[in-house]
Amino acid sequence: MNSKHTVEERFLRYVQIDTTADPNSTTFPSSMIQKDLGKVLVEELKAIGIKDAYMDEWGYVFGTIPSNTEKEVPTICFCSHMDTAPDCSGTHIKPIVHRNWDGSPIVLPDDSSQVITVEQHPYLRSKIGDDIITASGLTLLGADDKAGVAIIMDLAKQLTDNPSIKHGDIRILFTPDEEIGRGVDKLDMNKLNADYGYTLDGGPLGEIEDETFSADAVKVTIHGISAHPGYAKGKMINAIKIASEFVHELPKDKWSPETTENREGFVHPTSIEGSLEKATVSFIIRDHDTKKLQEYEATLEGLIQRVIEQHPGTRYEFEVTEQYRNMKEVLKDLPFVTDYAVQAMKNAGITPKESIIRGGTDGSRLSFMGLPCPNIFTGEMAIHSKHEYVSVQDMEKAVSTLVELVQIWEQHEK
Known part of the structure; x- marks a missing residue:
């Protein structure tokens, strides 16, 4: 040339x-x-x-x-x-x-x-x-x-x-x-x-x-119960604390970017924000096998269900958004x-x-x-x-x- x-x-x-x-x-x-x-x-x-x-x-x-x-x-x-x-x-x-x-x-x-x-x-x-x-x-x-x-x-x-x-x-x-x-x-x-x-x-x-990777995003919204902190005994259920319990339940030796390589997928919390009444945890879900995304998401929803069951009166929303394949x-x-x-x-x-x-x-x-x-x-x-x-x-x-x-x-x- x-x-x-x-x-x-x-x-x-x-x-x-x-x-x-x-x-x-x-x-x-x-x-x-x-x-x-x-x-x-x-x-x-x-x-x-x-x-x-x-x-x-x-x-x-x-x-x-x-x-x-x-x-x-x-x-x-x-x-x-x-x-x-x-x-x-x-x-x-x-x-x-x-x-x-x-x-x-x-x-x-x-x-x-x-x-x-x-x-x-x-x-x-x-x-x-x-x-x-x-x-x-x-x-x-x-x-x-x-x-x-x-x-x-x-x-x-x-x-x-x-x-x-x-x-x-x-x-x-x-x-x-x-x-x-x-x-x-x-x-x-x-x-x-x-x-x-x-x-x-x-x-x-x-x-x-x-x-x-194939990729989804997941947003988990947690609804707590608000009350005046001076008179909250037996009434308040803090959404921030529930969100923290939920994140703590994630596996420590798998599922995460810091514990996976090659074709292994992961479930990765990218942000947590909120207040007493409502908190949101955002995730990205990744795997080279698209079918596994639904498996991860089902397991993740099972975790939040178990946490919510321990706090009667609270509820959650679980929103999945497809990103790419x-x-x-x-x-x-x-x-x-x-x-x-x-x-x-x-x-x-x-x-x-x-x-x-x-x-x-x-x-x-x-x-x-x-x-x-x-x-x-x-x-x-x-x-x-x-x-x-x-x-x-x-x-x-x-x-x-x-x-x-x-x-x-x-x-x-x-």
């Missing part, structure tokens, strides 16, 4: 635009600052030559790299999210490039207590000699998922600069609010108009993921979508690593919306934390993988 990689330069600019999602907001996107990055991306896509690039009212950015082949080829979408997680500050991010990193501890200058070491982050052992980008110690970096955004933007540049690379129509999609589970809530699939897709939101070099349920019938990505990595000189996600991506929901959508590596690591980092070389290899991937799809007509 004649075009020089632009992924590092783009990434360094994008992460400095604050796009933190707001889980407490009722707007869409949840924070209007996400559109600030969307506007930049639209202008840059147009400058590259993507004539139809635009951002819709909801903050989704669309664009098309037109087919340059006479073959009838499926339309492929590459997708990344623009928002960053609210778990750690994403305001005033100062990215730092550690050139030709020598393996020594990386002390982040704005908070010297933040030190990135290979002992804490074993993946870094394989990155000695790479150019490592970190934040400055006060914020996350935003590689999740601006690494993916920069990779797709660099791909667009590579393909428009090199018409000898044959490909079908390629749709670009950048989404808001993935980090708070709303990433495709307002997405119009007719606007997207693609046959198959790939999210660029994975971690280590060579990782390809086509299996995620395991993309494998769709992709198992379309194995070639993952296989092509595996072959693309091999063609690019990368060893593929098929793995599972103990979480979800936009691709989880997109797969069930008619766009089968595995997840490809970007190099983003230690996400949602001040230790977040990414290797420039990993991002460049992701671009090379996508260049190979579009050519593989071009060889397979509809």
